Amino acid sequence: SIFHMQVxxxxxxxxxTKSKCVVVGVSGGLxxxxxxxxxxxxxxxxxxxxxxxxxxxxxxxxxxxxxxNNSTALMELLGCDIREISIVDSVKQHFKDIGHEESVHxxxxxxxxxxxxxxxxxxxxxxxxxxxxxxxxxxxLVLGWCTYNGDHMSMYAVNTSIPKTLVxxxxxxxxxxxxxxxxxGIEPVIEDII
Numbered sequence: 001s002i003f004h005m006q007v008x009x010x011x012x013x014x015x016x017t018k019s020k021c022v023v024v025g026v027s028g029g030l031x032x033x034x035x036x037x038x039x040x041x042x043x044x045x046x047x048x049x050x051x052x053x054x055x056x057x058x059x060x061x062x063x064x065x066x067x068x069n070n071s072t073a074l075m076e077l078l079g080c081d082i083r084e085i086s087i088v089d090s091v092k093q094h095f096k097d098i099g100h101e102e103s104v105h106x107x108x109x110x111x112x113x114x115x116x117x118x119x120x121x122x123x124x125x126x127x128x129x130x131x132x133x134x135x136x137x138x139x140x141l142v143l144g145w146c147t148y149n150g151d152h153m154s155m156y157a158v159n160t161s162i163p164k165t166l167v168x169x170x171x172x173x174x175x176x177x178x179x180x181x182x183x184x185g186i187e188p189v190i191e192d193i194i
Contacts, residue, residue: 002162002166002170003037003038003041003170003173003174006034006038006158006159006162007038007041007042007045009158010022010038010039010042010133010156010158011042011045011046013131013156014042014043014046014048015046017131019129019130019131020052020128020129020130021051021052021053021054021081021125021128021129021130022039022042022043022052022053022054022130022131022132022133022156023054023056023121023124023125023128023130023131023132023133024036024039024053024054024055024056024132024133024135025056025057025058025117025118025120025121025132025135025151026055026056026057026071026074026075027057027067027071027135028057028066028067028068028069028070028071028074028193029067029193030167030168030171030193030194031135031136031137031140031159031167032071032135033074033171033175033190033193034135034158034159034162034167034170034171034174035133035134035135035158035159036053036055036074036075036078036080037078037171037174037175037178038133038158039053039133039158040053040078040079040080040178040183041178044182049079050078050079050080051079051080051081052081053078053079053080053081054080054081054082054083054124054128054130055071055075055078055080055081055082055083056082056083056084056085056120056121056124057071057072057075057082057083057084057085058084058085058086058087058116058117058120059084059086059087059088060086060087060088060091060113060116060117061088061091061109061113066192070189070192070193072084073189074186074189074190074193077183077184077185077186077189078183078186083124085120087113087116087117087120090116091112091113091116094112094116095112100112110147111147111150114146114147114150114151115147115149115150117150117151118132118147118149118150118151118153121154122153122155125155131155131156132153132154132155132156133154133155133156133157133158134152134153134154134155134156134157134158134159134160135151135154135157135159136151136152136154136157136159136160137159137160137162137163137164137167138159138160138161138162138163138164139163139164139165140152140164141160168194171190171193171194172190172194175187175190175191175194176190
């Protein structure tokens with residue numbers, strides 16, 4: 001029921017805005033996986049091409065091959081328009097601009113990466129005539145475990161009423177259901193993400 005509400009809300013937003021696409025930043029983690037599954041199902045329900053969902057992976061300094069490979073594999077299996085945009089050079093330039101040493105792994109180091117990713121998502125959405133589907137969950141927002149003007153920013157957030165303790169269960173149940181109903185092959189990827 002929760003997933004159906006998420007999907008219905010996104011469908012309504014797509015219909016109301018007449019947007020050409022939805023843009024999702026896909027990290028290979030649980031929150032972005034749930035947002036991507038919601039987006040894929042909403043687009044399917046509306047009879048739109050699966051490429052209406054634009055998934056963007058943005059590898060940075062700490063990106064592992066496992067999460068990157070999972071995000072790419074899931075986007076491929078869902079039929080998304082896939083883009084990869086590295087943030088390494090742009091964040092290095094920003095560090096230089098503000099006088100921050102790349103070797104200092106503090107809050108500035110982390111937040112610069114989150115803000116760069118959000119800037120990319122917003123700008124691509126504007127360029128493509130779409131909107132950014134947010135991935136942040138309720139627990140992150142309540143605890144403040146997100147970057148202001150970074151990963152908590154979006155144009156439509158589908159996970160904001162879902163506590164982190166529920167995200168994993170939703171991804172598990174929904175991923176397996178979708179794998180058996182029109183999105184074949186996603187189950188092994190879902191299991192690895194979980």
